[in-house]
Amino acid sequence: MKTLIVHAHPEPKSLNGSLKDLAVSTLETAGHEVRVSDLYAMNWKTVVDATDYGAQASNPLSVVRDSGRAFDAGTLTPDVLAEQEKLLWADTIIFQFPLWWYTMPAILKGWVDRVFTHRFAYGVGEHSDVKYGERFGEGTLTGRRALLSVTVGGPESHYAARGINGPIDDLLFPIHHGILYFPGMAVLPPFVLYSTDRMTGDDYPDVAKAWEQRLLTLESTEPIAFRRQNFGDYEIPSLHLKEGLEPAGRSGFGLHVSG
Amino acid sequence: MKTLIVHAHPEPKSLNGSLKDLAVSTLETAGHEVRVSDLYAMNWKTVVDATDYGAQASNPLSVVRDSGRAFDAGTLTPDVLAEQEKLLWADTIIFQFPLWWYTMPAILKGWVDRVFTHRFAYGVGEHSDVKYGERFGEGTLTGRRALLSVTVGGPESHYAARGINGPIDDLLFPIHHGILYFPGMAVLPPFVLYSTDRMTGDDYPDVAKAWEQRLLTLESTEPIAFRRQNFGDYEIPSLHLKEGLEPAGRSGFGLHVSG
Numbered sequence: 001m002k003t004l005i006v007h008a009h010p011e012p013k014s015l016n017g018s019l020k021d022l023a024v025s026t027l028e029t030a031g032h033e034v035r036v037s038d039l040y041a042m043n044w045k046t047v048v049d050a051t052d053y054g055a056q057a058s059n060p061l062s063v064v065r066d067s068g069r070a071f072d073a074g075t076l077t078p079d080v081l082a083e084q085e086k087l088l089w090a091d092t093i094i095f096q097f098p099l100w101w102y103t104m105p106a107i108l109k110g111w112v113d114r115v116f117t118h119r120f121a122y123g124v125g126e127h128s129d130v131k132y133g134e135r136f137g138e139g140t141l142t143g144r145r146a147l148l149s150v151t152v153g154g155p156e157s158h159y160a161a162r163g164i165n166g167p168i169d170d171l172l173f174p175i176h177h178g179i180l181y182f183p184g185m186a187v188l189p190p191f192v193l194y195s196t197d198r199m200t201g202d203d204y205p206d207v208a209k210a211w212e213q214r215l216l217t218l219e220s221t222e223p224i225a226f227r228r229q230n231f232g233d234y235e236i237p238s239l240h241l242k243e244g245l246e247p248a249g250r251s252g253f254g255l256h257v258s259g
Numbered sequence: 260m261k262t263l264i265v266h267a268h269p270e271p272k273s274l275n276g277s278l279k280d281l282a283v284s285t286l287e288t289a290g291h292e293v294r295v296s297d298l299y300a301m302n303w304k305t306v307v308d309a310t311d312y313g314a315q316a317s318n319p320l321s322v323v324r325d326s327g328r329a330f331d332a333g334t335l336t337p338d339v340l341a342e343q344e345k346l347l348w349a350d351t352i353i354f355q356f357p358l359w360w361y362t363m364p365a366i367l368k369g370w371v372d373r374v375f376t377h378r379f380a381y382g383v384g385e386h387s388d389v390k391y392g393e394r395f396g397e398g399t400l401t402g403r404r405a406l407l408s409v410t411v412g413g414p415e416s417h418y419a420a421r422g423i424n425g426p427i428d429d430l431l432f433p434i435h436h437g438i439l440y441f442p443g444m445a446v447l448p449p450f451v452l453y454s455t456d457r458m459t460g461d462d463y464p465d466v467a468k469a470w471e472q473r474l475l476t477l478e479s480t481e482p483i484a485f486r487r488q489n490f491g492d493y494e495i496p497s498l499h500l501k502e503g504l505e506p507a508g509r510s511g512f513g514l515h516v517s518g
Contacts, residue, residue: 010308013319046305047366048359049269060272064412064456100307102437103362106369107306113365136423153323157497164395164488164498166432166512174430178361197323229423238416239423252511253425 001032001219004090008097008108010040015151015196015207020096022208023149026215035086039107045079046110052077068118076117083115091144092218093185098151098196102171112179121183132236136177137228139184145223146180148172148190149211153197168192173253177226186223225258233258260291260478263349267356267367269299274410274455274466279355281467282408285474294345298366304338305369311336327377335376342374350403351477352444357410357455361430371438380442391495395436396487398443404482405439407431407449408470412456427451432512436485445482484517492517 005023009016020036027034037044050057053066056075070076076084087093097104104112116122121141125134134140150172152159159168168190176187191214193199193207214221227233227241234241241255264282268275279295286293296303309316312325315334329335335343346352356363363371375381380400384393393399409431411418418427427449435446450473452458452466473480486492492504500514 010306010322011320040306040308046369047269047299048364049299061270063269101368101371101375102433103368105307106365106372109360109362109368110305110365112360116360155496157499160497160499161510162499162514164493164500164515165437166515170429170511171433171437173425174361174433178424178430234423237414238419240416240419240421241423249508249510251420251508252429252513254511255421256423256425 001027001092002090003027003032003034003092003094004086005034005036005094005096006108006111007036007038008040008095008105008111012041014098015193015199015204016096016098018204018208019149019151019211022211023094023096023215026212030216035090037083037086037111039111042079044107044111045114046107048110048113052080052114064118064123068123071117071119080114080117083111084117084120087115087141087144093144093146094149095146096149099153099171102165104175116179116183124183127237130236131230132234132239134184135182135229137181137184137226138230139182142184144185145188145218146185147188147214147218148175148192149214150190150192151196152192152194154194156194159192159194170253176224177253177256181226187226188218188221188223227256227258260286260351261349262286262291262293262351262353263345264293264295264353264355265367265370266295266297267299267354267364267370271300273357274452274458274463275355275357277463277467278408278410278470281470282353282355282474285471289475294349296342296345296370298370301338303366303370304373305366307369307372311339311373323377323382327382330376330378339373339376342370343376343379346374346400346403352403352405353408354405355408358412358430361424363434375438375442383442386496389495390489391493391498393443394441394488396440396443396485397489398441401443403444404447404477405444406447406473406477407434407451408473409449409451410455411451411453413453415453418451418453429512435483436512436515440483440485446485447477447480447482486515486517 007020024034048063050061053070058066097108124139127133157163158165161167180187246255266279283293307322309320312329317325356367383398386392416422417424420426439446505514
Protein backbone atom coordinates (compact mmCIF):
# COMPACT_ATOMS: atom_id res chain seq x y z
CA MET A 1 0.00 0.00 0.00
CA LYS A 2 0.90 3.64 -0.45
CA THR A 3 -0.59 5.35 2.57
CA LEU A 4 -1.07 9.03 3.23
CA ILE A 5 -1.78 9.96 6.83
CA VAL A 6 -3.41 13.34 7.33
CA HIS A 7 -2.88 14.23 10.96
CA ALA A 8 -4.61 17.03 12.85
CA HIS A 9 -3.60 17.50 16.49
CA PRO A 10 -1.55 20.32 18.05
CA GLU A 11 0.33 18.12 20.56
CA PRO A 12 2.86 15.54 19.27
CA LYS A 13 2.78 13.75 22.64
CA SER A 14 -1.02 13.36 22.57
CA LEU A 15 -2.91 10.12 22.02
CA ASN A 16 -3.54 11.28 18.45
CA GLY A 17 0.19 11.87 17.98
CA SER A 18 0.96 8.40 19.31
CA LEU A 19 -1.62 6.76 17.04
CA LYS A 20 -0.14 8.60 14.05
CA ASP A 21 3.39 7.50 14.97
CA LEU A 22 2.20 3.94 15.49
CA ALA A 23 0.51 3.93 12.10
CA VAL A 24 3.73 5.04 10.42
CA SER A 25 5.89 2.42 12.13
CA THR A 26 3.35 -0.40 11.79
CA LEU A 27 2.76 0.18 8.09
CA GLU A 28 6.44 0.71 7.25
CA THR A 29 7.45 -2.41 9.16
CA ALA A 30 4.88 -4.31 7.12
CA GLY A 31 6.57 -3.10 3.93
CA HIS A 32 4.19 -0.31 2.97
CA GLU A 33 5.11 3.20 1.85
CA VAL A 34 3.89 5.99 4.11
CA ARG A 35 3.73 9.75 3.77
CA VAL A 36 2.40 12.08 6.47
CA SER A 37 0.72 15.46 6.28
CA ASP A 38 1.06 16.68 9.86
CA LEU A 39 -1.09 19.78 9.52
CA TYR A 40 -0.04 21.54 12.71
CA ALA A 41 3.66 20.79 12.11
CA MET A 42 3.25 22.11 8.54
CA ASN A 43 1.60 25.28 9.84
CA TRP A 44 -1.16 24.52 7.35
CA LYS A 45 -2.96 27.63 6.06
CA THR A 46 -6.48 26.92 7.20
CA VAL A 47 -8.72 29.43 5.45
CA VAL A 48 -9.76 29.83 1.83
CA ASP A 49 -9.22 33.40 0.66
CA ALA A 50 -8.18 35.42 -2.39
CA THR A 51 -4.48 34.85 -1.74
CA ASP A 52 -5.06 31.23 -2.78
CA TYR A 53 -5.44 32.44 -6.36
CA GLY A 54 -2.90 35.27 -6.40
CA ALA A 55 -3.17 37.76 -9.23
CA GLN A 56 -5.69 35.47 -10.96
CA ALA A 57 -8.29 35.88 -8.21
CA SER A 58 -11.58 37.28 -9.45
CA ASN A 59 -12.91 40.49 -7.99
CA PRO A 60 -15.33 39.80 -6.39
CA LEU A 61 -13.78 36.49 -5.39
CA SER A 62 -15.54 33.29 -6.53
CA VAL A 63 -14.11 30.29 -4.71
CA VAL A 64 -15.73 27.79 -7.07
CA ARG A 65 -14.70 29.47 -10.30
CA ASP A 66 -11.29 30.65 -9.14
CA SER A 67 -10.24 27.35 -7.62
CA GLY A 68 -11.33 25.42 -10.70
CA ARG A 69 -9.56 27.80 -13.03
CA ALA A 70 -6.37 27.63 -10.95
CA PHE A 71 -6.60 23.82 -10.90
CA ASP A 72 -6.95 23.67 -14.68
CA ALA A 73 -4.10 26.13 -15.21
CA GLY A 74 -1.83 24.43 -12.67
CA THR A 75 -1.57 27.66 -10.70
CA LEU A 76 -2.88 26.53 -7.32
CA THR A 77 -0.52 27.39 -4.47
CA PRO A 78 2.36 24.93 -3.84
CA ASP A 79 0.93 23.75 -0.51
CA VAL A 80 -2.39 22.78 -2.13
CA LEU A 81 -0.71 21.21 -5.16
CA ALA A 82 1.49 19.11 -2.86
CA GLU A 83 -1.56 17.72 -1.04
CA GLN A 84 -3.38 16.93 -4.28
CA GLU A 85 -0.25 15.15 -5.51
CA LYS A 86 -0.10 13.09 -2.30
CA LEU A 87 -3.76 12.11 -2.70
CA LEU A 88 -3.11 10.98 -6.27
CA TRP A 89 0.01 9.07 -5.17
CA ALA A 90 -1.76 7.23 -2.33
CA ASP A 91 -4.06 4.24 -2.53
CA THR A 92 -5.02 4.55 1.15
CA ILE A 93 -5.65 7.73 3.14
CA ILE A 94 -5.92 7.74 6.92
CA PHE A 95 -7.26 10.78 8.76
CA GLN A 96 -6.15 10.99 12.40
CA PHE A 97 -7.98 13.55 14.51
CA PRO A 98 -9.91 14.21 17.73
CA LEU A 99 -13.66 14.76 17.46
CA TRP A 100 -14.07 18.41 18.47
CA TRP A 101 -17.66 19.61 18.68
CA TYR A 102 -18.88 16.51 16.84
CA THR A 103 -16.69 16.96 13.77
CA MET A 104 -13.09 17.49 12.67
CA PRO A 105 -10.84 20.26 14.05
CA ALA A 106 -10.77 23.49 12.04
CA ILE A 107 -7.29 22.84 10.66
CA LEU A 108 -8.47 19.62 9.00
CA LYS A 109 -11.63 21.25 7.68
CA GLY A 110 -9.36 23.89 6.21
CA TRP A 111 -7.34 21.16 4.51
CA VAL A 112 -10.56 19.92 2.90
CA ASP A 113 -11.77 23.41 2.00
CA ARG A 114 -8.47 24.29 0.27
CA VAL A 115 -7.30 20.95 -1.21
CA PHE A 116 -10.68 19.72 -2.50
CA THR A 117 -10.87 22.36 -5.23
CA HIS A 118 -13.36 22.67 -8.03
CA ARG A 119 -12.38 20.46 -10.98
CA PHE A 120 -10.28 18.27 -8.65
CA ALA A 121 -12.82 17.06 -6.08
CA TYR A 122 -16.07 18.48 -7.46
CA GLY A 123 -17.27 19.84 -10.78
CA VAL A 124 -15.84 16.70 -12.43
CA GLY A 125 -17.53 14.83 -15.30
CA GLU A 126 -20.47 15.44 -17.58
CA HIS A 127 -24.08 16.08 -16.72
CA SER A 128 -26.67 14.28 -18.84
CA ASP A 129 -29.99 12.45 -18.51
CA VAL A 130 -28.23 9.51 -16.86
CA LYS A 131 -25.32 11.12 -15.12
CA TYR A 132 -25.00 14.04 -12.69
CA GLY A 133 -21.25 14.57 -12.82
CA GLU A 134 -18.73 12.07 -11.52
CA ARG A 135 -19.28 11.99 -7.79
CA PHE A 136 -20.47 9.68 -5.03
CA GLY A 137 -18.62 6.59 -6.17
CA GLU A 138 -16.87 8.09 -9.18
CA GLY A 139 -14.43 10.97 -9.50
CA THR A 140 -10.80 11.97 -9.27
CA LEU A 141 -10.04 9.85 -6.19
CA THR A 142 -11.66 6.62 -7.37
CA GLY A 143 -9.66 3.54 -6.44
CA ARG A 144 -8.50 4.96 -3.13
CA ARG A 145 -9.62 3.85 0.30
CA ALA A 146 -10.12 6.22 3.21
CA LEU A 147 -10.23 5.57 6.96
CA LEU A 148 -11.05 7.90 9.81
CA SER A 149 -9.17 7.26 13.07
CA VAL A 150 -10.99 9.37 15.63
CA THR A 151 -10.58 9.94 19.34
CA VAL A 152 -13.73 10.84 21.25
CA GLY A 153 -13.65 12.32 24.75
CA GLY A 154 -17.05 11.03 25.87
CA PRO A 155 -18.32 7.50 26.47
CA GLU A 156 -19.53 5.18 23.74
CA SER A 157 -23.08 5.00 25.11
CA HIS A 158 -23.61 8.68 24.31
CA TYR A 159 -22.94 7.87 20.64
CA ALA A 160 -25.12 4.75 20.46
CA ALA A 161 -28.35 4.41 18.49
CA ARG A 162 -30.32 6.10 21.28
CA GLY A 163 -27.44 8.14 22.70
CA ILE A 164 -27.92 11.86 23.21
CA ASN A 165 -25.17 12.91 20.79
CA GLY A 166 -26.66 10.92 17.95
CA PRO A 167 -25.21 7.70 16.48
CA ILE A 168 -21.53 7.95 15.60
CA ASP A 169 -22.22 6.66 12.07
CA ASP A 170 -24.60 9.55 11.50
CA LEU A 171 -22.23 12.12 13.00
CA LEU A 172 -19.47 10.91 10.68
CA PHE A 173 -21.73 10.56 7.61
CA PRO A 174 -21.11 14.12 6.33
CA ILE A 175 -17.38 13.34 6.35
CA HIS A 176 -17.59 9.75 5.13
CA HIS A 177 -20.14 10.32 2.41
CA GLY A 178 -20.02 14.05 1.75
CA ILE A 179 -16.24 14.58 1.79
CA LEU A 180 -14.58 11.21 1.11
CA TYR A 181 -17.06 9.22 -0.98
CA PHE A 182 -18.05 12.31 -3.00
CA PRO A 183 -14.77 12.51 -4.98
CA GLY A 184 -14.67 8.74 -5.38
CA MET A 185 -12.93 7.19 -2.38
CA ALA A 186 -14.16 3.95 -0.85
CA VAL A 187 -14.67 4.51 2.88
CA LEU A 188 -13.73 1.90 5.47
CA PRO A 189 -15.58 1.62 8.79
CA PRO A 190 -13.94 4.11 11.16
CA PHE A 191 -11.57 3.34 14.03
CA VAL A 192 -13.13 5.16 16.96
CA LEU A 193 -11.77 5.34 20.49
CA TYR A 194 -14.18 6.56 23.17
CA SER A 195 -13.73 7.98 26.68
CA THR A 196 -10.27 9.21 25.75
CA ASP A 197 -10.61 12.08 28.26
CA ARG A 198 -10.29 9.47 31.00
CA MET A 199 -7.60 7.29 29.43
CA THR A 200 -4.27 6.83 31.12
CA GLY A 201 -1.01 5.30 29.99
CA ASP A 202 -2.25 1.98 31.35
CA ASP A 203 -4.91 1.89 28.65
CA TYR A 204 -2.49 2.47 25.80
CA PRO A 205 -1.23 -1.10 25.18
CA ASP A 206 -4.76 -2.34 24.41
CA VAL A 207 -5.48 0.69 22.26
CA ALA A 208 -2.25 0.21 20.35
CA LYS A 209 -3.00 -3.45 19.77
CA ALA A 210 -6.44 -2.70 18.38
CA TRP A 211 -5.07 0.02 16.10
CA GLU A 212 -2.27 -2.22 14.80
CA GLN A 213 -4.83 -4.89 14.00
CA ARG A 214 -6.92 -2.44 11.99
CA LEU A 215 -3.85 -1.15 10.17
CA LEU A 216 -2.66 -4.63 9.21
CA THR A 217 -6.06 -5.64 7.86
CA LEU A 218 -6.85 -2.51 5.88
CA GLU A 219 -6.50 -4.29 2.56
CA SER A 220 -9.08 -6.94 3.47
CA THR A 221 -11.58 -4.60 5.17
CA GLU A 222 -14.88 -4.16 3.36
CA PRO A 223 -15.82 -0.52 2.71
CA ILE A 224 -19.13 0.98 3.79
CA ALA A 225 -21.64 0.09 1.05
CA PHE A 226 -22.61 3.62 0.02
CA ARG A 227 -24.83 3.71 -3.06
CA ARG A 228 -23.26 4.99 -6.26
CA GLN A 229 -24.96 8.02 -7.77
CA ASN A 230 -25.03 7.21 -11.47
CA PHE A 231 -25.88 3.51 -11.52
CA GLY A 232 -29.64 3.41 -11.25
CA ASP A 233 -30.43 3.95 -7.56
CA TYR A 234 -31.20 7.67 -7.90
CA GLU A 235 -33.57 9.71 -10.03
CA ILE A 236 -31.67 12.23 -12.16
CA PRO A 237 -31.50 15.19 -11.73
CA SER A 238 -33.46 15.28 -8.44
CA LEU A 239 -31.04 12.72 -6.96
CA HIS A 240 -33.82 11.27 -4.88
CA LEU A 241 -33.26 7.65 -3.95
CA LYS A 242 -35.78 5.63 -5.94
CA GLU A 243 -38.68 4.28 -3.90
CA GLY A 244 -38.50 0.81 -2.44
CA LEU A 245 -34.74 0.25 -2.56
CA GLU A 246 -34.19 0.45 1.17
CA PRO A 247 -35.03 -2.09 3.87
CA ALA A 248 -38.32 -1.34 5.64
CA GLY A 249 -38.01 1.39 8.24
CA ARG A 250 -34.67 2.72 7.02
CA SER A 251 -34.53 6.53 6.72
CA GLY A 252 -32.20 9.49 6.95
CA PHE A 253 -28.54 9.04 6.11
CA GLY A 254 -28.96 5.27 6.28
CA LEU A 255 -30.90 5.35 3.00
CA HIS A 256 -27.63 5.86 1.19
CA VAL A 257 -26.10 2.61 2.41
CA SER A 258 -27.30 -0.46 0.52
CA GLY A 259 -28.24 -3.79 2.02
CA MET B 260 -33.06 42.24 20.75
CA LYS B 261 -29.32 42.29 21.13
CA THR B 262 -28.06 40.39 18.14
CA LEU B 263 -24.59 39.07 17.43
CA ILE B 264 -23.94 38.10 13.81
CA VAL B 265 -21.03 35.72 13.28
CA HIS B 266 -20.13 35.97 9.62
CA ALA B 267 -17.84 33.61 7.71
CA HIS B 268 -17.24 34.43 4.05
CA PRO B 269 -14.06 35.75 2.41
CA GLU B 270 -15.82 38.04 -0.10
CA PRO B 271 -17.73 41.11 1.19
CA LYS B 272 -19.56 41.40 -2.16
CA SER B 273 -20.81 37.79 -1.99
CA LEU B 274 -24.37 36.70 -1.35
CA ASN B 275 -23.31 35.90 2.21
CA GLY B 276 -21.88 39.38 2.58
CA SER B 277 -25.11 40.91 1.30
CA LEU B 278 -27.24 38.82 3.66
CA LYS B 279 -25.05 39.89 6.58
CA ASP B 280 -25.33 43.56 5.60
CA LEU B 281 -29.08 43.21 5.17
CA ALA B 282 -29.40 41.63 8.60
CA VAL B 283 -27.54 44.55 10.18
CA SER B 284 -29.63 47.20 8.47
CA THR B 285 -32.95 45.39 8.91
CA LEU B 286 -32.44 44.76 12.62
CA GLU B 287 -31.06 48.22 13.36
CA THR B 288 -33.91 49.89 11.48
CA ALA B 289 -36.31 47.86 13.62
CA GLY B 290 -34.67 49.28 16.74
CA HIS B 291 -32.48 46.34 17.72
CA GLU B 292 -28.83 46.46 18.76
CA VAL B 293 -26.44 44.58 16.48
CA ARG B 294 -22.80 43.56 16.75
CA VAL B 295 -20.91 41.69 14.04
CA SER B 296 -18.00 39.27 14.21
CA ASP B 297 -16.83 39.26 10.60
CA LEU B 298 -14.28 36.47 10.94
CA TYR B 299 -12.40 37.05 7.68
CA ALA B 300 -12.27 40.81 8.23
CA MET B 301 -11.00 40.18 11.78
CA ASN B 302 -8.33 37.81 10.45
CA TRP B 303 -9.64 35.36 13.02
CA LYS B 304 -6.98 32.92 14.30
CA THR B 305 -8.51 29.63 13.26
CA VAL B 306 -6.54 26.90 15.01
CA VAL B 307 -6.30 25.87 18.64
CA ASP B 308 -2.69 25.58 19.74
CA ALA B 309 -0.41 26.18 22.72
CA THR B 310 -0.15 29.92 22.01
CA ASP B 311 -3.79 30.20 23.11
CA TYR B 312 -2.61 29.63 26.70
CA GLY B 313 0.72 31.44 26.63
CA ALA B 314 3.15 30.65 29.41
CA GLN B 315 0.38 28.75 31.24
CA ALA B 316 0.12 26.09 28.53
CA SER B 317 0.76 22.58 29.83
CA ASN B 318 3.53 20.52 28.32
CA PRO B 319 2.28 18.30 26.81
CA LEU B 320 -0.61 20.55 25.82
CA SER B 321 -4.09 19.60 27.05
CA VAL B 322 -6.73 21.64 25.26
CA VAL B 323 -9.48 20.69 27.70
CA ARG B 324 -7.52 21.37 30.90
CA ASP B 325 -5.63 24.39 29.62
CA SER B 326 -8.64 26.15 28.13
CA GLY B 327 -10.68 25.57 31.29
CA ARG B 328 -7.91 26.80 33.52
CA ALA B 329 -7.42 29.90 31.38
CA PHE B 330 -11.15 30.55 31.40
CA ASP B 331 -11.31 30.31 35.19
CA ALA B 332 -8.24 32.52 35.60
CA GLY B 333 -9.43 35.09 33.05
CA THR B 334 -6.27 34.56 31.02
CA LEU B 335 -7.76 33.50 27.70
CA THR B 336 -6.44 35.54 24.77
CA PRO B 337 -8.19 38.89 24.13
CA ASP B 338 -9.73 37.70 20.86
CA VAL B 339 -11.41 34.73 22.56
CA LEU B 340 -12.47 36.78 25.58
CA ALA B 341 -14.06 39.34 23.27
CA GLU B 342 -16.15 36.68 21.54
CA GLN B 343 -17.27 35.15 24.84
CA GLU B 344 -18.25 38.62 26.03
CA LYS B 345 -20.29 39.18 22.84
CA LEU B 346 -22.09 35.86 23.35
CA LEU B 347 -22.95 36.83 26.92
CA TRP B 348 -24.12 40.27 25.78
CA ALA B 349 -26.39 38.92 23.02
CA ASP B 350 -29.82 37.37 23.30
CA THR B 351 -29.83 36.30 19.66
CA ILE B 352 -26.92 34.91 17.63
CA ILE B 353 -27.05 34.59 13.85
CA PHE B 354 -24.45 32.55 11.98
CA GLN B 355 -24.07 33.52 8.31
CA PHE B 356 -22.04 31.11 6.21
CA PRO B 357 -21.91 29.03 3.02
CA LEU B 358 -22.23 25.26 3.34
CA TRP B 359 -18.79 24.01 2.29
CA TRP B 360 -18.44 20.23 2.17
CA TYR B 361 -21.69 19.80 4.06
CA THR B 362 -20.69 21.86 7.07
CA MET B 363 -19.33 25.25 8.09
CA PRO B 364 -16.15 26.79 6.61
CA ALA B 365 -12.94 26.15 8.56
CA ILE B 366 -12.76 29.72 9.88
CA LEU B 367 -16.13 29.34 11.61
CA LYS B 368 -15.23 25.90 12.98
CA GLY B 369 -12.10 27.53 14.35
CA TRP B 370 -14.25 30.16 16.05
CA VAL B 371 -16.17 27.34 17.76
CA ASP B 372 -13.02 25.39 18.63
CA ARG B 373 -11.38 28.42 20.27
CA VAL B 374 -14.33 30.35 21.78
CA PHE B 375 -16.27 27.37 23.16
CA THR B 376 -13.68 26.63 25.84
CA HIS B 377 -13.88 24.19 28.70
CA ARG B 378 -15.77 25.71 31.67
CA PHE B 379 -17.46 28.21 29.33
CA ALA B 380 -19.26 25.97 26.83
CA TYR B 381 -18.60 22.49 28.26
CA GLY B 382 -17.49 21.08 31.57
CA VAL B 383 -20.17 23.20 33.27
CA GLY B 384 -22.31 22.06 36.19
CA GLU B 385 -22.36 19.10 38.52
CA HIS B 386 -22.60 15.41 37.76
CA SER B 387 -24.92 13.37 39.95
CA ASP B 388 -27.45 10.57 39.72
CA VAL B 389 -29.96 12.91 38.08
CA LYS B 390 -27.73 15.34 36.24
CA TYR B 391 -24.87 14.94 33.77
CA GLY B 392 -23.49 18.46 33.80
CA GLU B 393 -25.37 21.47 32.48
CA ARG B 394 -25.66 20.89 28.76
CA PHE B 395 -28.25 20.21 26.08
CA GLY B 396 -30.79 22.73 27.22
CA GLU B 397 -28.86 24.14 30.17
CA GLY B 398 -25.48 25.85 30.40
CA THR B 399 -23.69 29.16 30.07
CA LEU B 400 -25.66 30.32 27.01
CA THR B 401 -29.15 29.50 28.30
CA GLY B 402 -31.70 32.16 27.38
CA ARG B 403 -30.13 32.90 24.02
CA ARG B 404 -31.55 31.99 20.61
CA ALA B 405 -29.41 30.91 17.68
CA LEU B 406 -30.16 30.89 13.95
CA LEU B 407 -28.14 29.51 11.06
CA SER B 408 -28.39 31.42 7.79
CA VAL B 409 -26.83 29.12 5.23
CA THR B 410 -26.25 29.33 1.50
CA VAL B 411 -26.14 26.02 -0.36
CA GLY B 412 -24.75 25.70 -3.89
CA GLY B 413 -26.81 22.65 -4.91
CA PRO B 414 -30.54 22.23 -5.42
CA GLU B 415 -33.03 21.63 -2.62
CA SER B 416 -34.05 18.20 -3.90
CA HIS B 417 -30.56 16.86 -3.17
CA TYR B 418 -31.12 17.77 0.51
CA ALA B 419 -34.65 16.37 0.80
CA ALA B 420 -35.70 13.34 2.85
CA ARG B 421 -34.57 10.98 0.06
CA GLY B 422 -31.94 13.29 -1.45
CA ILE B 423 -28.44 11.96 -2.02
CA ASN B 424 -26.74 14.43 0.32
CA GLY B 425 -28.96 13.49 3.21
CA PRO B 426 -31.72 15.66 4.71
CA ILE B 427 -30.61 19.20 5.52
CA ASP B 428 -31.96 18.88 9.08
CA ASP B 429 -29.68 15.91 9.66
CA LEU B 430 -26.65 17.61 8.06
CA LEU B 431 -27.15 20.61 10.34
CA PHE B 432 -27.94 18.54 13.46
CA PRO B 433 -24.31 18.35 14.65
CA ILE B 434 -24.22 22.17 14.57
CA HIS B 435 -27.73 22.81 15.86
CA HIS B 436 -27.70 20.24 18.62
CA GLY B 437 -24.02 19.51 19.21
CA ILE B 438 -22.64 23.07 19.08
CA LEU B 439 -25.53 25.47 19.79
CA TYR B 440 -27.98 23.54 21.97
CA PHE B 441 -25.16 21.90 23.95
CA PRO B 442 -24.17 25.09 25.85
CA GLY B 443 -27.79 26.05 26.31
CA MET B 444 -28.97 28.06 23.32
CA ALA B 445 -32.44 27.59 21.88
CA VAL B 446 -32.11 26.89 18.14
CA LEU B 447 -34.48 28.36 15.58
CA PRO B 448 -35.26 26.55 12.30
CA PRO B 449 -32.52 27.54 9.85
CA PHE B 450 -32.79 29.99 6.96
CA VAL B 451 -31.43 27.98 4.01
CA LEU B 452 -31.03 29.22 0.45
CA TYR B 453 -30.46 26.53 -2.20
CA SER B 454 -29.03 26.59 -5.73
CA THR B 455 -27.03 29.68 -4.91
CA ASP B 456 -24.38 28.65 -7.47
CA ARG B 457 -26.91 29.54 -10.15
CA MET B 458 -28.39 32.65 -8.60
CA THR B 459 -28.11 35.99 -10.35
CA GLY B 460 -28.82 39.52 -9.28
CA ASP B 461 -32.37 39.06 -10.54
CA ASP B 462 -33.01 36.54 -7.78
CA TYR B 463 -31.81 38.81 -5.01
CA PRO B 464 -34.98 40.88 -4.34
CA ASP B 465 -36.97 37.73 -3.50
CA VAL B 466 -34.15 36.37 -1.37
CA ALA B 467 -33.83 39.67 0.48
CA LYS B 468 -37.56 39.79 1.13
CA ALA B 469 -37.58 36.27 2.58
CA TRP B 470 -34.58 37.04 4.79
CA GLU B 471 -36.08 40.30 6.06
CA GLN B 472 -39.24 38.44 6.94
CA ARG B 473 -37.31 35.87 8.98
CA LEU B 474 -35.30 38.60 10.71
CA LEU B 475 -38.39 40.58 11.69
CA THR B 476 -40.14 37.52 13.15
CA LEU B 477 -37.21 36.08 15.11
CA GLU B 478 -38.81 36.88 18.44
CA SER B 479 -41.98 34.96 17.62
CA THR B 480 -40.33 31.97 15.94
CA GLU B 481 -40.60 28.67 17.81
CA PRO B 482 -37.25 26.94 18.43
CA ILE B 483 -36.59 23.34 17.39
CA ALA B 484 -37.96 21.16 20.20
CA PHE B 485 -34.72 19.42 21.18
CA ARG B 486 -35.08 17.29 24.29
CA ARG B 487 -33.42 18.58 27.46
CA GLN B 488 -30.83 16.26 28.94
CA ASN B 489 -31.55 16.45 32.65
CA PHE B 490 -35.35 16.48 32.78
CA GLY B 491 -36.32 12.83 32.60
CA ASP B 492 -36.04 11.87 28.93
CA TYR B 493 -32.59 10.27 29.22
CA GLU B 494 -31.10 7.55 31.37
CA ILE B 495 -28.18 8.86 33.41
CA PRO B 496 -25.26 8.31 32.96
CA SER B 497 -25.70 6.33 29.69
CA LEU B 498 -27.67 9.24 28.20
CA HIS B 499 -29.77 6.84 26.19
CA LEU B 500 -33.18 8.21 25.31
CA LYS B 501 -35.68 6.25 27.38
CA GLU B 502 -37.70 3.72 25.43
CA GLY B 503 -41.08 4.67 24.06
CA LEU B 504 -40.76 8.46 24.10
CA GLU B 505 -40.51 8.87 20.34
CA PRO B 506 -43.22 8.60 17.71
CA ALA B 507 -43.30 5.19 16.00
CA GLY B 508 -40.63 4.82 13.35
CA ARG B 509 -38.54 7.78 14.49
CA SER B 510 -34.79 7.04 14.70
CA GLY B 511 -31.37 8.62 14.38
CA PHE B 512 -30.96 12.31 15.13
CA GLY B 513 -34.72 12.75 15.03
CA LEU B 514 -35.02 10.91 18.36
CA HIS B 515 -33.74 14.01 20.09
CA VAL B 516 -36.57 16.22 18.89
CA SER B 517 -39.79 15.80 20.86
CA GLY B 518 -43.29 15.68 19.44
